[in-house]
Amino acid sequence: MGWEALGQWGEDVVRIEPLAGGVANDVWSVRVDGHLAVGRLGARSSADLAWETELLQHLDREGLTVPVPIPTTDGRLFADGLVLMTYVEGGPPETEADWRRVADTLRRLHRLTQGWPQRPGWRSSTDLLHAETGTRIDLGAMPPEAVARCRAAWARLIGRPTCVVHGDPNPRNIRMTADRVALIDWDESHVDVPDLDLALPHNAAGLDGGAHDIAAQASAAWEAAVCWDDEYSIKRLAQVRAV
Numbered sequence: 596m597g598w599e600a601l602g603q604w605g606e607d608v609v610r611i612e613p614l615a616g617g618v619a620n621d622v623w624s625v626r627v628d629g630h631l632a633v634g635r636l637g638a639r640s641s642a643d644l645a646w647e648t649e650l651l652q653h654l655d656r657e658g659l660t661v662p663v664p665i666p667t668t669d670g671r672l673f674a675d676g677l678v679l680m681t682y683v684e685g686g687p688p689e690t691e692a693d694w695r696r697v698a699d700t701l702r703r704l705h706r707l708t709q710g711w712p713q714r715p716g717w718r719s720s721t722d723l724l725h726a727e728t729g730t731r732i733d734l735g736a737m738p739p740e741a742v743a744r745c746r747a748a749w750a751r752l753i754g755r756p757t758c759v760v761h762g763d764p765n766p767r768n769i770r771m772t773a774d775r776v777a778l779i780d781w782d783e784s785h786v787d788v789p790d791l792d793l794a795l796p797h798n799a800a801g802l803d804g805g806a807h808d809i810a811a812q813a814s815a816a817w818e819a820a821v822c823w824d825d826e827y828s829i830k831r832l833a834q835v836r837a838v
C-alpha cells in the first residue's frame with residue numbers, strides 16, 4: 596500500500612521531506628495533527644514491527660527518551676509496513692563527556708531489557724556460532740576465512756547475560772540536549788550481549804583493556820556481517836583479527 600497508509604492516522608497527516616539515514620527503509624518527516632513526526636516505511640514483518648514498537652513503548656514508560664510510536668485512528672502502532680513516531684530534537688555527541696552520557700544511557704537500556712524476548716527472525720552474535728543466517732546476516736555469503744574471524748570474535752561472548760542492544764549507537768542515531776540523551780533508529784535493535792553497544796569513542800563505557808578488546812572485536816565482526824559486502828563492512832572486517 597505504501598505511503599497511502601498515512602490516511603490511517605487521520606485526515607490531518609502530510610509528508611514533508613525525506614530524511615537521511617534510511618538504509619532498509621524510506622524515512623520522511625511528516626506532520627500529524629500539527630505536530631512534527633517521523634514516518635518509516637519498510638518491508639519488516641508485522642511480528643518484527645510489533646516487537647520494536649512494544650519495546651519503544653516500554654522504554655518510554657521507564658523514562659528513556661526514544662521515538663514513541665503514534666497510534667493510528669483505530670489504535671494500531673503500525674499499518675501496512677508504515678510506522679509513525681514522535682520527532683526527537685537534539686544534536687550528536689561531540690565530547691568525551693557527551694559519550695560518557697551516551698554510555699550511561701545504553702547501560703540503562705540494557706538494565707531495562709534483561710530477559711526480553713529475541714526480535715522475531717533475528718539471531719544473537721553467539722547464536723551465529725552455529726547458525727548461518729539471521730535477518731540481514733547471511734554468513735554463507737561471506738568468505739569462509741571471514742566467517743571464521745567473526746565467529747572467533749563472537750565466541751569470546753559465550754556465557755554472558757543478554758538484553759536488548761540498540762545495535763547501531765553511532766552519532767547519527769543519538770540526539771542530545773543539556774538534560775537528556777535520546778536514542779533513535781531502532782531498526783538494528785535485537786537481543787544480544789551488551790558489549791556490542793559499548794565499544795564507544797574514548798572508551799566512554801570505561802571498559803578495562805580485555806573487556807574493551809572483546810567488545811571492539813565483537814562489534815566490528817557484527818557490522819562486517821550485517822553489511823556484507825559493501826565498503827564499510829570490508830573496512831570493519833579488516834579490524835577483526837585473523838584466526
